[in-house]
Each structure stands twice: as structure tokens, then as C-alpha cells.
Amino acid sequence: MAIDDVRTQPRDAESTQKAIAILKQQFGEKVQTGEAFREQHAHSTTYLPAQLPDGVFFAENAEDVKQAVKVCAEYKVPVIPFGTGSSLEGQVNAPEGGISIDVSRMDQVLEVNAEDLDCRVEPGVTREQLNDYLRDTGLFFPIDPGANASIGGMASTRASGTNAVRYGTMKDVVLSVTAVTADGEEITTAGRARKSSAGYDLTRLFVGAEGTLGIITSVTLRLAGIPEKIAGGVCSFETLEEACNAVIMTIQMGIPVARIELLDAMQVKACNAYSNLSFAETPLLLVEFHGTEDSVAMQSEMFGEIARECGGKDFTWTANAEERNRLWKARHSAYWAGRALAPELGSLSTDVCVPISRLAECVNETQKDIEKESFLAPIVGHAGDGNFHVLLLFNDKSPEEIARVEDFTTRLAERALAMGGTCTGEHGVGQGKKRLVAVEMGGSIGVMRAIKKALDPDNIFNPGKVFD
Amino acid sequence: MAIDDVRTQPRDAESTQKAIAILKQQFGEKVQTGEAFREQHAHSTTYLPAQLPDGVFFAENAEDVKQAVKVCAEYKVPVIPFGTGSSLEGQVNAPEGGISIDVSRMDQVLEVNAEDLDCRVEPGVTREQLNDYLRDTGLFFPIDPGANASIGGMASTRASGTNAVRYGTMKDVVLSVTAVTADGEEITTAGRARKSSAGYDLTRLFVGAEGTLGIITSVTLRLAGIPEKIAGGVCSFETLEEACNAVIMTIQMGIPVARIELLDAMQVKACNAYSNLSFAETPLLLVEFHGTEDSVAMQSEMFGEIARECGGKDFTWTANAEERNRLWKARHSAYWAGRALAPELGSLSTDVCVPISRLAECVNETQKDIEKESFLAPIVGHAGDGNFHVLLLFNDKSPEEIARVEDFTTRLAERALAMGGTCTGEHGVGQGKKRLVAVEMGGSIGVMRAIKKALDPDNIFNPGKVFD
DSSP states (O other): OOOOOSSSOOHHHHHHHHHHHHHHHHHGGGOOOOOOHHHHOOSSSSSSSSOOOSSSOOOOHHHHHHHHHHHHHHHTOOOOSSSSSSSSSSSTTTTTTOOOEOOOOOOOOEEEEGTEEEEETTTTTHHHHHHHGGGTTTTEEEOOOSSBBHHHHHTTTTOOOOOOHHHHHHHEEEEEEEEEEESSSEEEOOOOOOOSSSSSOOOHHTSTTTTTEEEEEEEEEEEOOSSEEEEEEEOSSSHHHHHHHHHHHHHTTOOOOSSEEEEOOOHHHHHHHHHOOOOOSSOEEEEEEEOOOHHHHHHHHHHHHHHHTTEEEEEEEEEEEEHHHHHHHHHHHHHHHTTTSSSSSSSEEEEEEOOOGHHHHHHHHHHHHHHHTOOOOEEEEGGGGGGGEEEEOOOTHHHHHHHHHHHHHHHHHHHHHHHOSSSSSSSSOTTHHHHHHHHTTTTTHHHHOOOOOOOOOTTBBBBSSOOO | OOOOOOSSOOHHHHHHHHHHHHHHHGGGGGEOOHHHHHHHHOOOSSSOOOOOOOOEEOOOOOOHHHHHHHHHHTTTTEEEEESSOOOOOSTOTTTTTOOOETTTTOEEEEEEEETEEEEEETTTHHHHHHHHHHHTEEEEOOOOOOOOHHHHHHHHHHOOOOTTHHOOOHHEEEEEEEEEEEOOEEEEEOOSSOOOOSSSOHHHTTTTTTTTTTTEEEEEOOEEESEEEEEEEEEESSSSSHHHHEEEEHTTTTTSSSEEEEEEEEHHHHHHHTOOOOOOOOEEEEEEEEEEEHHHHHHHHHHHHHHHHTOOOEEEEEHHHHHHHHHHHHHHHHHHHHHHTTTTSSSEEEEEOOOGGGHHHHHHHHHHHHHHHOOOEEEEEEETEEEEEEEEETTTTTTHHHHHHHHHHHHHHHHHHTOOOOOOSSOTTTTTTTHEEEETTTTTHHHHHHHHHHHHHTBBSTTTTTOE
8 A cells, every 4th residue: 555644633743843853862773753764653564555754763772661651652743653554554653743663673583481481572573573582492373364464553453363273362371561651761560470369460451452552562472382292173054154163063062173264265366376276165173182192182183073964075184284274374475465366456454353152144244245236355364262354355456446335344343243242353353443432432542531531641652543 | 356446537417318219219118227327337257346338238230339439439438348248358348437338139140151161140049049040051160169158259359169179260250240439330341252362351350359349230251061970089198288288289289170179187186076067177178179079089199199199098989979068168278167166256367378388388387386375276267279368366455465366466477488489378468467468569569559559549349458
């Protein structure tokens, strides 16, 4: 998407320039105001128009963040945290200008306590980097969105991904964060104990706050032991409903599946083309089981039975790592595979999550809606959580098309809400879902606003995100 | 303990009486001001002196709670939520007087969505009542503190218990709450989806807030499937260190133990006497495994090997339900068994939680401290979480003894904090741990205070709890 710089409410330009000048004097090259830097930091994987910050500050440690926040707080200049820019709802945009705090240089793994299955990392560490680092410990970091996102960003959007059905989301694995609050001081939200009742759960408050309450400077994470055995498999279905029903039964039976991913026919077609695969172009489930040799075999057999019962074709499973990795690489490329269906078009990746019993119904109605609108829009989902994505490919230069897409996402969100679900399972709110979250949360939005105002009275932290 | 009525800061008596009069007029018998009612509602399982409310309001539905809060908000009268009164740190005391809102009549299971493994209950439903209700569904509510606490109270103190090592704490199983906030309106913090990124995690903010931010009027809970097979066993050890080492290895090996409880020699002695058992009066581990027949057998065998390696004697396990229930009944009576060691004495049950690798060290040092002080103080713990309790039996009429006990709990908390742990794993803060939590949380207490002030500017909700 082209770079547009559409600010909704620019703040006082003079104050912003003063703050930048002070930071430049103190930090020199760590502060950049060139167009290229500013563009890069507003450019996220989103359909929303880019809104450029006035400057970019490359923080190298928590002390840098504290200083930058202190200066920005004094001049009431917006502070927008930036990890890798892989968020999908405009979380890194700067609608009121300000300074993007890029934490990608804060990329140290600070400690690994293998004997306690935890570690502490700086926010710029990416999930792949962390798993490389952990390779020899027998442990891994299980949260696995498609992108190689930063841990700070993943915490801030309450990310999850393919493994969440077994290992939880960032809400579950973040034990504690340190964060710089509006007074420029750093707080620690908890210790390393597995559980605590010591006051308000500030850890969970910062997880999912999308940088609106402070800047995360380190994250303590619970890790998982690498399973003795991993088995995976694929199963094609005639219809989406059959595939969803197999997911529902798997969850209801309590099979501790580690991953259970749904691809609709269009997404399978996209992945076949993009990753050189040859699956039948009908709905597909990709599954993975973690455990002992016996247990993964048993889980695979049980799933196979369920799949057959639901109309699945030729379920096969394998413990062969190479074959498995090829499959999951294709799954992780689903977004780019989808985009490649129509590289000339813009895209919007939306996500909803419903109680598992409503998954088939929600996906089915959504696909009918897609057909009715003649959208090119593959569906892919972390079906075990009741969570699925629609990647809408459309002409984002056409106001009519944009309006049609927005109406579609509104209908999708309303459908999920009517089923007891949420308008976003893992992408977060950013700018794109503010109006939907306002509907979903009702009076709770007032409570969120009150908290925001109490902790950030001058609204310097990532203004214009989550709610208005 | 005798009833003392020691208010720290009584509020305006006239306003309180006005509010009570208005509520009496509107609600008649639902409002009680007799001494017996007031005493009962200040009397919790705590060492702290009782501080009586001025009246008790028996709410029967959310509408009642809204009305009561509206009246109390208008007259700035404290509102103290009351479930079953089983909290341990003075959470139900009324240091500034006010009205105790008893939710025990709000005891309806509102819905069970068996196909989604969730349910919604009123706050006065107790955990045993819920499990009775669920009996025929194949599901159970896994959070299991000793007392038959109310779900509202368990949510408010972020309770856990013996199953937490496998099934998590209230933080993990509460999907959503409805709560009446300071404006007398009811908010809903989330839907029923298994995960959501829709704004701030208000669910987790209310879980553990101890009623200081609002009154919980319903709780949506994630349930677990009743395991196909349950096996349990006991193993005696010569020393606490050996027993702790067996726990540490079990967790580090990733054995998905459902319960792993530690009793020191004194606690075993107490349980033998109270529950008519005949265990060797040395440190003991009680374990339980959930899964398929094969898997519980394998887990039991693996644990047996670890126990032997660590010096355990004669580990035996059984899938016999009657024998198992007898054991766990004894475990759940541990508190009363401890009290029965010296019924003439007062008691203080304290709890800390440390990273699992430090468990042996922390328990060992604590026992040395107990010996040095010649305290009668059994230790019992949810060892798999690194969480343990000390039940101090002491003359609570002696200021010197009280001071010695307070010094001990301070040393215990400091020991846990120095190891990266917390001063309370599951009892919460109430009045008793405010000073310790202030040390533990440092600057984060300021953030908690700001949130409290934003959501409850007149400090009507459970004043004097969690922090000053």
C-alpha cells in the first residue's frame, strides 16, 4: 500500500520539534527524522493508511526509554512503541504525530532459568530469535503467530497463533513485564513465581494494552519443554462444515491437540501455488500432536477416527520432522500466499473468535457472505480456539470497495458477537477495530478509558488506539 | 478468635445510617443491622481482629447489588462484598464501617454450555455446589482451595489450590465477569470466546482485585473434562529437602501431575490425629495423576522413579476412588487438623510462592526459622507451583507473640521475594499483607492506587484492603 500521511489530530508542532531537538542533542544518531525512517515506522502489515511519526528513536536499553518518555511527557508529545511492525490493525501508526520508539535494538535475552522453565527478554527479541537461543535447553517459547514478531509487540497485542489451543496466548505465558510509565519511571508488574495474589494483575493489564499505558522494556516468559515426540498430519474435507465439526469434536473430546488449523479451499489453492504443494483444493485441517511416542500415536488415531466420522478423506500422520516442517512452513506463509493470489490488490486481514460450538456456523455464514459479495477472501484459522481469519483482497483505492469491505468486517464481527464471541481473537484493536470493540465492550470501554486517563493523563502513549 | 470491633477510620456515621434507612425502606428484611449478622460478616478465617460493618445487605440478584451500590455511592458509604467468609487476610473486615453485601443468596448456576466447556454462575455459588451441579455433564470446575469458598470470592482473591499445577488458577479459568462499578451500573468484561484481544484485560483486573474495584455479580468459567482415569498415591521422605527435590524434578521433567502436595512432619502428625490416618510422621507427598488409563499408569511409574531417586519410601499408587477420596479429604482438612494441634491458641495461615527451583531452599530455611523460634507451625503446600503455607499457632492475646509472628511472616516474605517469588501465592492481600505487598510491588503500587482512584474515586469499594 502506498504511504499516505493522514494525521487526524496533529499535536503542537513546536513542542514536538523541541522534544526531538532535546533527544537529538542527548542521543545523537539514535534519533532519526528522515522520511525513510519515518515511513518505515508507520508502515505495518495493515490496510490502513500510513500515518508517519515526526521522528524515530532507536532505544538501546531501558534507560534510553525512560529518558525519551521523560522528554516526551514534558512536551506532551506522543510516544508510539515499535517492534517489528507486523501488527495488522494500524497499531504503529502516528495519527497525532510524535516519536516512534523502536525497540528492535533491545534484543538481548537477559536470563534463561531453565530449571524454572522461564526466561526474561528485552522487548525487541523476536520469537524466532528466542527459539534459536533456547535450542540447547530442551525448552521452547510456544506462542507462534505467523509473523516473526517481537516479544514486546506480541505481549502488547495479546498475540497467540497456531499453538494457542495447547499452550495458551501471551496472556498465559507472560509472567511479568517491566514497563516505563508516564512519569518516565520503570515498574515491575510481578516476580517469577508461577502464581501470585499480590494485588491487581498489572501484568495482564499491560498484556494487550497495545502500548497505550506505557512502554514495555522487558518480558518474563514461561517456557514449555520440547515434547519428546511430535506427530502431525493433514486431512481434507468436502465441506467447511465437516472440517469444523471435526475440530469441535476434537476439542470437546479433550484431545490435547497442539495445533489444529483450518484452511478453506481458496486458502489451500493459495498455499499450493505459493509453497509448491498439491493438496486437494477443498477445506483442509492441519493437525499436530505433542507428547510421548505412545501418546502422540494415540492422539493421532483418535483424531483420525473423528475426522473419518466427520467425512474427512485419507487422514495420514507422520512423526517425520522434515515433512512436518514443510507443512507448517506453508501454513505460516498463508498470509503471503493469500496476498499472492492478487498481488495488485490491497488486503485486510481480519480475525474473530467464537465459542467452539459455534465455529462451523460462523465460518459457514461467513463464507456465504464472501460468496454473496464475490470477494476474493481466503479463510484460515486457529480453529481449535474458535478463532479464524479472513484475508480480504480488494481494490483499496476504491472508496466503494473499502466501504463494502468495512461492511463485511462489521457483519463478521456482529456475527461473532451474537454467538458469544469477540471481534478480535488475536490481532488486537489498533485503529481498525475501535468501532467494533466499542460495540463489543459496551460500558467496559468507559472503565478502559478511566484507566488510560489515570495512568496517562496527557495521552502520550500510542494515542488514537484501542478506543477514542 | 474473639470479636473485637476496631475501626481504623470510621466514616460519617450519619451518612451510613441514612443509607441503611433508605435500603431498609426499599428492601426490608434483606437489610440487617443486628449484632449477630454484623459479627458473622466480619468473622473470617483470619488472625486479624474483626471489624464489623454497620449493616448487612443480602443481595438476591444483580439489580439488588446495583441499587445498594447506588445508595452507598451517593452517601459515600463503604461496600464490602461477602461470599462465604473463608478468606484469610481480613478481606471481609469493615475498617471504616459500611455495608457488607452478602451474595450468598445469589447462588444460581445461570448457564452451562457443556459443548463449549464453560458455564456462568452467580457469585454466591460455591465450588462444591457447582461441582455437584455439573455431575452429570462429564465436566468439572477444577479450582480447589481448601474451603468451600464462593466463586465470587475465589475470583476476587485470585484463588487456586491443589489442582492449580495442572488446571491453573482463577486467573486462568475465569473467562469473563459482570461487575457493578462505582456508578451503580453493571459491566461485562468479555464474551465466551477462549481468547480475545479486544482491549484491556478487565477480566484479569477484577480477578484478584478483592472487591476494591466493584462487586462481581456473575462469573463465566472455563470447565475441564472429567479425566477418564485418576490415580493417586503417597510417598514419605526422610527430609523436607528430599520431598521438595522430588517435586522439583517432577515439574522439570514435565510430568503433567494434577496435584502434588507437600506436608511436613508436623502436618502429617496433625492429619493423622484429625483424620484417623497412620502415615509415618515424616515429610509426605500426596500426588494425583489425570488422564487415560495408560497415561496415569505411566505418570505414576515415572513419579515413582523420581521419588525413589530422591530418597522416597514405598511409593504406592492406586486408581481406587474410595481410598483416594479419603486421602484428599484429609488433605483438605489440613487447616482444621493444624488448628486442632492447639485449639486453645490463635492461628495465622500465611502463604508464599517461589520459582520451583528454589522450593527446597525456601521450605528448608523456613523450617529452620520455625525451629529457632520454637513455633508450633505445620507446613503444607501446593508444592508443584512452588507455593506453600505455614500455619502459625500462637497466643494471639500476647503482644509479644503477635510481634514475633509478624516478624516471622516478614522474614518468610522477604525470603520468598529474594528468590524471585511473591509474598502471597493465593491468599491475597486483604489487610494482613498490605505492608508486604508494598515491598514486593514497589512502584507498581502507585499504578494500582491510580487505577483504584480512577474507578472508585470515593473509595467506597472494600476500603483499607490491598494497599493504603
